[in-house]
């Protein structure tokens with residue numbers, strides 16, 4: 773009977789130890805989420821850098837916004 777009690781204590785201890793080790797082992801097996809690096813481009817008008825996916829392209833040049841596109845700028849100002 774004494775050996776059965778020792779066996780139960782050891783089994784509970786081993787189960788507890790495994791439950792403590794499990795989260796660390798799981799986090800090691802799953803690689804951390806990585807976002808793919810994105811190329812940065814400079815605005816041809818003001819020089820600010822922005823991700824290429826957000827840049828506007830005109831004539832092979834990158835622009836940060838529609839206001840910096842060379843053709844759209846004069847339209848914003850009404851003629852007098």
Ligand SMILES: [Zn+2]
Pocket residue numbers: 815816817818819820835836837840
């Ligand atoms: Zn710009």
